[in-house]
Structures are given as C-alpha cells and as structure tokens.
Amino acid sequence: MIDFTQPTPVLLSEERQITETRRELVLNMGPQHPSTHGVLRVRLTLEGEMVVACDPVIGYLHRGVEKLGESHRYAQIVPWTDRTDYVAAPSNNLGYVLAVEKLCGIEAPERAQYWRMIMAELARIASHLVWLGTHALDIGALSVSLYTFRDRELILDIFEKFCGARLTTNMMEIGGFSRQIPPALPEMVRDFCRYLPKAIREYEDLLTENPIWLARTKGVGIVEPEIAISYSLTGACLRGSGVNYDVRKAMPYLLYDRIDFAVPLGTHGDVYDRYLVRVEEMRQSIRIIEQCLDQVPADGPLMAYESNYVIPPHERVMTTAEDMQRHFIWVIKGFSPPKGEVYHAVEHSKGELGYYIVSDGSPIPYRMRIRSPDFVNLQSLPYMAQGAMLADVVALIGTIDIVLGSVDR
Amino acid sequence: MSDEQQAPVPALRPREPWQTGYWGPTNPDEHPAVIAVRQRFAEAFEEAVTFRDEMTIRVKREALREVVAFLRDHPELRYNHLTDLTAVDMLNLRDEPRFDVVVQLYSIPRRQRLRVKCGVNDGETVPSLVPLFAGANWLERECYDMFGIVFEGHPDLRRILLPDDWDEGHPLRKEYPLRGYRDYVQPGFERPAPRVRGSLPRPRP
Amino acid sequence: MAIEVLIFYLLAGVAIAAAAGVVLARNPVHSAVSLVLSFVNVAAIYVMLRAEFLAVAQVIVYTGAIIVLVLFVLMLVQQQDLPEFHGGRPLRRAVGFLLGLVLLAEVAAAILTRSLRGAPGSWPPEAVAAVGGNIQAIGRELYSVYMLPIQATALLLLAATVGALFLARPELIEERLAVARRLFTISLAHPRGVDPLQPVAELPGPHDNERKPAGGDRVLVMARNAEEFTEQPAWGEIRR
C-alpha cells in the first residue's frame, strides 16, 4: 500500500542529478507562453541558446475526462470527447462512437458512414489548418496563420450548417446521425473542396520554397524511423520519418477501403518533412471527401435502429409500442452493452486516437481510456530537442502538433 | 496522381461489423502470438481470451517485460509499436488482483494488434517497459499518477498530469470520489462545497 | 567665448563624475554604464576641439562595441561569480594606487611638455584646412607616415582574433554537445541510453512507391497501401 501522506516518490536518475548540479540557465517556458499552444510548460536548460535538457511538464488542463467517463452513460460521454481535442472535435466523436459501436456489435448505415468520413476528413483539414497557421506563426511567418484561420472558417461553417455548432460539435451519435443532412450541405462541401487546393497553393507559395523557412525547418528535430517507432509516435510525426503507418490504410474503419488515396511519407524525418506530409495530407483529404461525395447514397437511413443500443427514430416511437418502450428505457436508463473490452483506433489528424472501453454490463462504462495521439507524441520532444537552439524548441512544439486539451484530457 | 481516375473497388465487408481480422485469428489456439507465448513462457502464461475479435493475453506480472520483449523481437511476430499502456482498477469486478495493467501492442509490418494484460495488487510493482519502448515513459508515468501502480525500473517515475505535490491519492481508482476527498472552499459561498454529488449551496444574496 | 568654457566645464565635470562612478559603483553593470557616460562626454569634448572624426570613432568603437561586449560578458556571468570589487589584499590595493598615479603622471607630463613648449604639432589649422578637413588630414597621416604601424596593428588584431577563436575552441563545444546528447538530455528512456545493442525496429528496405516532388528538393513517398511497410524505404542517408 502506498502511503499518500508521503510526498510522491521522485526517482531521479543519476544523469538528471548531474544536470542539476551544472550551472546553466534554466528557462521556464510556459505554461503562459505564446508558442506552447496552450498551457504546456517546458523546463529548458540552456547553455547560451543551446538546449542541454528539455523537460515538458503537462497537466495544466487536466480535467479528468477518463474519470468523468466512468460516471456518465455511454451516450452522455460523446460531448466530453469534443472537449479533448477541440480543434478536430468530429474525429474525437468518431473514435469514441466507433469504439462503442464495436462494443455493442452494431454498425451505422452506409450513408452515415460516408458522412462520418466526410466530417472526419473536414476535421482533419481544420486541424491541419490550425496547425499550419500556428506552426508558421511560431517560426515567424505572420500572415499564414491569418490565411489558414480564414479558410478554417469555411469548415466551421459546414459544421454549423450540419449540426448547429462550430467548435464542439457533438455531431456523431452511437449508431449514426440523428440529424438529417441539410440539402445544401453536399454542394457546400463541394465548393470547399474546389476552393481549398488554391488556398493550399497560396500557403505553399509563402512557405515551401522560402529560404528562411527551409533554413528553420530542414535538419531540425530529426527522428529516425526506429526511434520514431520506439517512441510510439503516430500520425505525421511517424510518417514524416518514413514509416508507413496510417490507421486508415493499415486497418480501415468506416469505408476507407473503398476510397482511393495515398499516404504521404517523409524521407528525412525532420520538421520540414512533417510539414510537407501534413500539407499533402490536406490534399489527400480533399480527394477522400470528393470520392465520398460521389459515392454517398442520396438518401437512406442515417441511424441504425434494429438494435437495443440505439435510440429509435421518432416516427416509430410514435407508432409502435415496442419502440416506445425501447425509447423510454434508452432515455431513462441508457443502454447496457455486453461485458467485455474493446480498443478501437481511428486516424486522428494528430495520429492514432484510440478509445479503450471496458464494460461491466452496466449503462456506464467501467473504464474509458483515451489514447490521445499528442500525449504520446509529445514525449519525443526531449529527443528532438537534443542540441537544438531555443528557437528550434518552438518549431518542434509546433511540429508535434499538440492540443493541450487532448494531451491533458 | 496517375491513377486518380481509377474506379474504386468496393472491398468485401466482413459479416459482422467488428470482425475485421486486425487482431489475428479469433481462436486462441490458432493465434501465432498466443502459441508462441504459451510455448515460450509456459509458467507465466495465464490465459488468452477473445472478445469482439480482439485477442488478449494475460500473463503474470513478473514476466510482463520478458513477454513484451519476446513479442517485439520475435522475427515472425514483431509487435514493434507500443500503442498504449494503461491500467484498469478491477475493484468492483473481482477480488484479486486489484489492477489490470493493459498493454496494447501493434505490429506495423504485420498490421496486427495484440493486447497483453497482467494483474497487479496494490503495493506490488510491475516491470517497466521503458527499456523496450521509449514511448512507455509517459504512459507509465500517467499510469502511476492515476492508479498508483509503481513500475519497477522506470527512470523517472513521478506524477505527470497532477501536480507533483498532489496528496489526495490517485484519482482513477474506483474508491476515489468524483469530486475528490477534500472539501473545497469556494469564495463567496457560506460553507465549503461538498465533494459528493448533490445541489451546491447557493451564494448569499 | 564664456559659454563654450561653461559647456566644457559641464562636460568635463560629468566625465570625471562618471569616471569616479566606474570605480565606486558596486554593481559591475552600473560601472560599465558610468564608463559609457564618461566616454560620451569625452567625445563631446573632442567635438569642441574640432576633432569630430575622433569623437565619432570614440563613440562607435568604445561605447558602441567594446563596452557593449563588456556588458555582454557581465550579463553572461552570474553576479556572485564575479570577484569582489573593493576587496583584495592591501598590497594589491597599494600597487594599484601607485600604478594609477604613475599613469596620471605620464599623461600630465605629455600634456604639460606639449603645452608648455607651445608646439602646435605638424598639422596646424591652416594645413588641415588646406587638405580639406580633419578627416582628410587624419587619413593622409595614417596612410602615409603611419602605414607600417597600421599594418602591424592590423596583424596584431588578426592574431588576437585567431587566438580568441582558438581559446574559445569550438570543438570543445562539439565535445560538450556530444556529452550533452549522451547524458544530459532528459529523454532518459531513449533506446541508446538504455539498450544500445538492441535496435528497436529494423530499418525499412528499398521500395517502389510513387515519389512526389514536394518542394525544397525533397520528395514525398506516396504509399498506396499498407502492405508495403516492410518494403518501405524512405530513409537511409541522413543519420544523426
């Protein structure tokens, strides 16, 4: 039994103690710092401007979403997932919803799956736009952030049109969508897909061949592929190092196996490669969205309803007694998935987002674990920062692409 | 893109939505990882269960590191990616042992997942996976922070999400109340807010 | 005429007070700032003596570069590491006082002999005006009569620069960086620190994926499906 009255055991290694005795400038970067993307704190030990040691300190935005998940019913947790990575909220919804659907053994209708893919890819683009803007701003390119945020507004408009909310969308439900697709929405998405490649070209004009940008990003923060795998990196951080792992390709969920797209892989594993990979991912996302729009059925159910786990549709509640009962139970008590545990991962814009849910057969999850990609990715920051300069640390925090809501959960 | 115009071929969907085959064969006796671990660690292997297509191997906690190292380095298994490491407090589900440490492994070359579990009681230690996977560092720290499970051999085991001087225990344990142990004095309120569910006292007019 | 004398006394008084501040200030940064003030006032006195070039050179070289470097060093060094300013053994203090007196006597002797003799030097105002101004006069004098000393000084400064570079020893920084990489980076768990013999994952081999030029002479490998992992390349030349 651990005695909680005692201070937390801090097992300092020998190396760390040596660092403490050296006389260097210890710089406390954050938690209130313009380029730590939130409330990340990095304890830097500098020699001149060179980073000798780098210790990320997190937890300033810890809200205990996992604990909250253990006290809410399954359907009530969906809004909490919005609040973890609020930059790409639909992707978080998707990960949780798919995990619960796997636990229950149900599947959303085809039309809903296509729209889920569209929304997830839009969320990916939105997240990458925020990343690109803030990353460029960290390195000093002022204007790119304004352009990307301008274009992100279009995606938020689509979200607003679809579900009424812009940031914390809460758009997906267990079993599909309960809302109807607004008739104007497909055309809106198509317009966006026609517009965005031009915008991406604009960003690339400003950055890709810019000598200062090249000097700041090339050869900085190199992660070798075996190191990247060892650090459990996922997403663009892993693919920038040239490792071919994308959940959409490796273990296709939804209908990604029907879509033709490519996964860009970097060749040098530095900040610049991760930048190129993410920019290319935005283009591929557009291809995915366009194919989804071509393939999605024009009408059809959006919600699976032949099961005990999904709220029945309104008209059936009003007409059949059986569904009225089910509706009543669903609303009052919630639904109870079978006993068991599932882990389901989706390709979030930042990497592999996994939900591990343990069910004890009650309407409340026994354990809900969020494997958030940026929490795992962030721990490679000290490795990337070896021998870097102070200004590089800012670029590295940007290249890992963290959202502190997701890191701290 | 050269083959952008190529018509997409709808893939064959499995019969049940969860049967994806990403976790290998559902029969434990056919699963290569289960066979290999059972053979190599005869006394440490406890059981292998499948639920919803997902293969879980339960091993004794002393052997966790050896089993994971074996799975990582086995030339035909190559579970080289530590996807996740977490724990579950089994307080309400069984008596012994108290916690399950859950390791999600993934093999990038073989595109297959595997879950390795070990039970651990309060006060016992689990061998740390940091020597095998650098990425286990923060995951184990989080696990320690949230459950109080001590990972033996971790180079830097201290709290990560909660403050270093947090003295109220480990919040993801089942007996930890949702609002914490202590009364929380709120400015403007007559008495401290209770840490149990219920209506909060209204501020005085 | 009186106003110029007044200004001169003002400048000289501030210069002397600032010079006293250099010695008396406890904080080395305050000393350096006092020195700057003193230099600027001396430069102003140069202007009154119609030696504008000298004044500007004084400001650029001494206040603009040298004292800035002094401040630079002072800031890099921790305050408590600096030697005690007003301490020292009595003998050292006495010797320092004597040396200061000797220096003062030398300067006074130079000034007094020159002014007592009343010799105006080789560049009287008429000669300066004849060549176009005091800058031109200085230029002529420096690059004709004093050519050899100028070259010698330049060589000396070059040698000093090279010596400084050698003393700072960039390769030492490299060494320390290497040590820092091995020891002091708090990625305590990275495999080289823990398990150097066992590579975590084997390097991917050659591949035949499409390569897409992506700008900045980089290419992106466009992976079409996930089976190609083991054939995945992407990497190889650049090692840390």
Place this chain on the structure above:
Amino acid sequence: MDWEPLIVSYLFGFVLLNVLLLAMAYMTWLERRLVAFFQDRIGPNRTGPFGLLQPIADAVKLISKEDIVPANADRLVFLVAPLLSFVLAPLGALVVPFGDAVTVFGRQVNLYVIDINVAALYFLAVGSMGVYGIILGGYASGNRYSLLGALRSTAQVISYELVLGLSLVGIFILTGSLSLVDILRVQQRTLVLGGLELPNWFLLSQPLAFVLFLIAAVAETNRAPFDLPEAETELIAGYFTEYSGFRFSFYFLAEYINMIVVSLIAATLFLGGIDGPFVDGVWWLAVKAFIFLFFYVWLRATLPRFRYDQLMGLAWKVLLPLALINIGVTGLVRLWGIGAL
C-alpha cells in the same frame, strides 16, 4: 557670438522632432492597416475616419496604464533604459538634408539641423548607442527572457553595424566626403551613359552596397525577419517583456522612429534624397522614405524569422565578405580613374 544659426537650428530640430513623432504615430497606423491588407483583414478602422485617430487612442491608453517595476529589477537602470532608447532614436535624423536653403522672413534657413563633416559616421554612432536602451532594459528587468533578448540584440547589432558601416564605404570613396549634404550634392548631378541621362544616384553605381545596407538596416532596427531580440513566439517580446505603460511606449516610439530615420538616411544615401524629376524637394524624400517603410511592413507580413545562429552566420559569412568585396572593387575603380562618376 552669433546666436542666430544656433536658434534656427534648434527651432528646426524642434519641428523635425515633432514631425518625426507624428510620422511615427501614423507609421503604426499605416503598418497595422498594411499588414491587415496583406492578411486579408481590415485593420483598425473604428476610431475616426479610416481609424485615423487610432494612434491617439493608443497613446492615451499607454500613458494611462500603470507603470510596473518588477520586484527583482535593477530599479534605476530599469527606469532609465527606455528613455535612453527613445532619446537616441531621433538624433540620427539631425543630419538628414531635407532640402536646400530657403528664405523665411528674410533669413537664410538651411533645411537641415546640422551639416557636420562626419555625418554618416555620426548616424552610425548614434545607432550603435541605441543598443544601450535595449541591453540595459533587458538586463534590468531581471527576467531571463529579457536577458536573452538583450544578449541577442547585442550580438546582432554589433554584427550588423559592421556590415552597415562597410556598405557605406563605397559611397565615401566615390564622393570623398562623409557629409550627407555633400553626398546629396553629388547625387544631384546627372549621369550620362551613352545617350541615356540618368540621375547619379548611388543605387545605380553601388547596387550591392544598397542591398547590403537594406538588409543590415532591417537587422539594425530589429524588424522582421531579424526581430530576434523581441521574437514574441520565442522570447515573449524579449527585452521589453516586463515593461508596461508609457515606458513600453518609449521602446515602441524608439523602434518606429528608428525605422523612419533609417529610411530617411537610406533614401538620402542611395536614392538621391530630395533629388527627383520635375522639382527637387522634400516630397521626393518623403516618397522614397515611404517606399522603404512599405518594404519594412511587407517583409514583416511575408517572411518567417531567422534563427539566431543563422542570423549571425548571414552577417559574418555572407554580408561581411560581400561588403569587403564591394569596397575593394569600388576602390580599384576609383584608383584607375574611371570612377569619376
């Protein structure tokens, strides 16, 4: 003693200082509007027509804010440093010739405050003094970010001052004078190349020096992409992190006045100053200075920021050798007599 020129100079200096302050105020407005246009935004447009009263509102706000001195600051130095920066900033403008002599109330008035024979060096000297405001402010704040900003600024200013000075040597060789008035006179001549009549601006005879001067001037005034001392995403505004209220505004004033002064000097040295088609006059100087200021804003809206070591490498490995080559070539041309431009 003849008091009249002295009083006229003082009056002109007073007018000049006020014009500079006004120009600075509207430079901030202009920069915000221009950057807004570059970034597809509107910019300040609520205070007065086109937001023209915005600088006044800013000034009122800054003056009325609390003047905070951090507890572990070096108090005296902390209070004096911004003033130092501000006082030294407009001094460089004293030597800029704004035109030929005009007659006001029957008196000859020179449209410059002083014409000293070392004017160009004087400008450099004032610029090198300006770094004291930054370095002392950064040191005195007792903040590590400020200290790092001050250190960066020191190294940067020393390096780029060298380039700035050396880039001007070619002009000195061609004119044989350090006085800006003389340099202006030389540029007012006409350069005849074959049948082509061109103004004898040093932009045409010293293009390399012009580029070097431009880069070094941007670095000297700590503007993007060389704004390392105040890099807000790395050092959180660097040396003036701890400043607030009107002391902060002094740094702000100093930065913008520095920009204007450098633009004026650059226009005078390389673009012929008041020389222009039709009628020479101060408006040409204003137009040319505005081009430089626009260039400053353009750079800020477009380019990322250099890293510290890249910045120093650029100065010492690229710009300095180029400046030396420029001096050598100019000297040889002058020596062989074809340089009597």
